[in-house]
Amino acid sequence: MALETCGSCLSCLLVPLALWSIVVNILLYFPNGKALHAASYQHSSHEWYFEGISFSGVMILLLAVILITLECSVFHRCCQSESCNKTYRSFISIVLALLGIAFSGYSCIIFTLYLIKGPFCNSSSGWNYIFKDTAGGYLTDYPAWSKCTEPPNIVEWNIILLSILIALSGLQLIICSLKVAAELKRTLCGTYSVFVQAGIL
DSSP, rough: HHHHHTTTHHHHHHHHHHHHHHHHHHHHTEEEEEEEHHTTTTTOOOHHHHHHIIIIIHHHHHHHHHHHHSSSSGGTSSSSHHHHHHHHHHHOOOOOOOHHHHHHHHHHHHHHHHHHHHHHHHHHHHHHHOTTTTTTTGTTTTGGGOOOBBBBTTTHHHHHHHHHHHHHHHHHHHHHHHHHHHHHHHHHHHHHHHHHHHHHH
């Protein structure tokens, strides 16, 4: 019962998570809050592909807005019967929530892979992913971070921001999964009650 009641609240939670994902992704373009390297095109591939901004940010935000809109009374009379309308809206919500699971899950995997790969930085061998062969071992090898000479503190910057993005996309994944469960319960239980009432009559 609690899950079904909170189903309409879950969509609202996606909005701040998506907005925070966009903000944190944008910060990846400005190491230490400086635009110097953004202007010189010295960025890693995932930043130029806009994967984080697109999937865990814009797409999740659009899905959240549509899900919230479906909860509004403007859709209450899209079918002749209210029960039909509720089932229709629940079905659309399930499809959208499944898309949210796909987007947030993909983002979570991508952020994790790039965290393991390490930052794109300048070292004695030039601009490269100098930690890509460490399989994430550099995360606890603090002395090795000094190999990245430019941008300053880029390793810490990437670790903190990518960890935040992993947490945000993970929360989006959980919320979308709960949304699917809530809508399935609402649809199946509502349909079952209609069948029972029809049998009694």
